[in-house]
Amino acid sequence: MCWACSVRLEVMRTLHATGYETNAPLEIINWTNEEGSRFAPAMLASGVFAGAFTREFAYSRRDRDGKAFEAELTRIGYKGSEPVGQRKIGAMFELHIEQGPILEAEGKTIGVVTGVQGMRWYEVTVAGQAAHTGATPMHLRKNALLGASRMVEQIHAIAIKHSPDAVGTVGLMEVRPNSRNVVPGEVFFCVDFRHPDEAVLETMEQEFRAALKDTIEPLGLTYEEKRIWDSPAVRFDTEMIGCVRGGAEKAGYLTRDMVSGAGRDAAYIARVAPTTMIFVPCAGGVSHNESESTSFDECGSGAQVLLEAVLAYDRRFG
Ligand code: GLV
Ligand code: MN
DSSP states (O other): OOHHHHHHHHHHHHHHHTTOOOOSOOOOOOOTTSSOSSSSSSSHHHHHHTTSSOHHHHHHOBOTTOOBHHHHHHHTTOOOOSOTTOSOOSOEEEEEEOOSSHHHHHTOSEEEEEEEOEEEEEEEEEEOBOEETTTSOGGGOBOHHHHHHHHHHHHHHHHHHTTTTOEEEEEEEEEESOOTTEEOOEEEEEEEEEESOHHHHHHHHHHHHHHHHHHHGGGTOEEEEEEEEEEOOEEOOHHHHHHHHHHHHHHTOOEEEEEESSOOHHHHHTTTSOEEEEEEOOGGGOOSSTTOOOOHHHHHHHHHHHHHHHHHHHHHHO
């Protein structure tokens, strides 16, 4: 039995044990490719479900080795046959680790998530001239990595300028030909900007584009830049947020309202169904790192609040 089925069975058993009766079918969903780190953009499957992307767009995404998402799904036996959207969602609660440090730092057990911040992803290729490191004088070089490096600094500065809520990151860079004695001729890198307010995100984008022009061109380099993904800020369902808060209070946990810094499938599902999220802490606030860790007790607290919230919601709207 898959983990999702066994979780569903446990939830059903728990409901039955409490004598609770409901006609609403309960499903556990594990959306494919939430991360988007190999096949950009993120939240690909929930995005197709919610109509943000076509299924063909999702299938045609390629990784950095040129492998297509559809072919890779087929290869691992995960390409389903059910038509998209066949199962209607009445409401979706997403339980997740916070992936950040706030809950732990404030000694809170449950994050009552009110929404997801806006995100924009860009891809940039800077082109110069690959040349011999020993034989090419400094003033005659067209070093693509010099331009890209200066952009890393600029992207950091743009986020700092709009802090504390803004973040900006270059997390992937490919240097070509990537040889110790060749001046880099081409650099590809990815940019990730996030902010809860769309207007600020728009300003950050304009500053980024101006910085590209002002930084790259004086170095005798050229560049291509493309925004490959825009996930607008999302506000979750007020009734469901209330059910999470009430569930946490009933279970006796300290809570904190928060906006998700990470992308979430809930952000797309909120377009087609009432949606909200519950956060539990993670050790040291560290995530996207193999040391990521959340204790069984913390997971249990989240599951308890999930149960209370689902029951409260079902009593009102089920
Ligand atoms: C996914 O985890 C993202 O927020 O990028
Ligand atoms: Mn993630």
